[in-house]
Amino acid sequence: MAFMTLASLGELPEGGQLRVDLEDRTLLLVHLDGTIYAIDYHCTHDELGLEGGDLHNGCITCPYHGAEFRLSDGEVLAPPAWEPLQTYTVTVSEQLIQVDIPQ
Numbered sequence: 584m585a586f587m588t589l590a591s592l593g594e595l596p597e598g599g600q601l602r603v604d605l606e607d608r609t610l611l612l613v614h615l616d617g618t619i620y621a622i623d624y625h626c627t628h629d630e631l632g633l634e635g636g637d638l639h640n641g642c643i644t645c646p647y648h649g650a651e652f653r654l655s656d657g658e659v660l661a662p663p664a665w666e667p668l669q670t671y672t673v674t675v676s677e678q679l680i681q682v683d684i685p686q
């Protein structure tokens with residue numbers, strides 16, 4: 584486990600989305616209904632960005648072709664994607680968003 588601080592809570596208000604570029608991957612942080620989620624930035628359908636996708640019922644809808652992913656575990660709930668999205672464990676400590684990035 585290697586938790587990295589990626590943002591502060593102040594940067595990610597309720598309903599917000601934040602792109603984070605790391606050395607070897609790009610993540611999207613999402614704040615929905617009081618929970619912070621960390622998912623891969625790129626959709627598993629066509630590798631386009633999920634940023635700006637509609638958020639509802641714990642899910643994000645890809646803005647390009649409408650695939651829907653569950654934020655908690657990346658499961659695909661609507662096509663055309665069929666591969667799940669990578670998700671990451673998040674903790675919030677002293678207003679800092681920390682994400683477990685596999686080494």
Ligand code: FES
Pocket residue numbers: 626627628629630631645646647648649650662663664
């Ligand atoms: S790129 Fe996301 S549904 Fe096609």
